[in-house]
Amino acid sequence: MSATAISTDVYTQVQQFYARQMHALDACRFDEYAATFTEDGEFSHTPGRPAAHTRDGIARELRAFHEERFATEPVQRRHWFNMIHLIEAPDGSLRSTFYVLVVTSRPGERQPxxxxxxVVHDVLIRADGGLLNRSRRVEHDYLLDLKRT
Structure with a gap:
């Protein structure tokens, strides 16, 4: 895949898209988050959990994940995206690779x-004047093989 220069306008559009998407996720508005994916979108986020497919499947997976992990413990999670690297593919989609840190705060605790x-790998497509995720694959750093040649 050959790289095409990404305009400042497109880069800004992607950042705004991610901001809207993460505000929905961090507020547990899972249907709104899932609506940022294509109808047949794919979302793979946590080791050991199967990838979710379709908007309904993504919303169901997120509700189940949060119920399993945080039902007995109130938390506020914040997803921080940075170092967004964009490539426009020949088909017009955008390949986005970026870093994410998840910050979890608990009531009464000062230290999050x-x-x-x-590292997150997204395929974004343009639709109806905006962007949608076709796929998202999240790789957790603690599972990476850090042997470098």
């Missing part, structure tokens, strides 16, 4: 937990 650290 910062984990996991991840």
């Amino acid at each position: 937990e910062i984990a996991p650290s991840c």
Whole structure:
């Protein structure tokens, strides 16, 4: 895939898209978050959990995940995206790779937990004057093989 220069306008549009998407996720508005994916979108976020498919499947998966992990413990999670690298593919989609840290705060505790650290791989498409996720694959850093040649 050859790289095409990404305009400042497109880069800004992607950042705004991610801001809207993460505000919905961090507020547990899972249907709104899922609506940022194509109808047949794919979302793979946590090791050991199967990828979710379709908007309904993504919303169901997120509700189940949050119920399993946080039902007995109130938390506020914040997803921080940075180092967004964009490539426009020949088909017009955008390939986005970026870093994410998840910050979890608990009531009464001053020190938040910062984990996991991840790399995210997205395929974004243009639709109706905006962007939608076709797919998202999250790789957790603690599982990476750090042997470098």
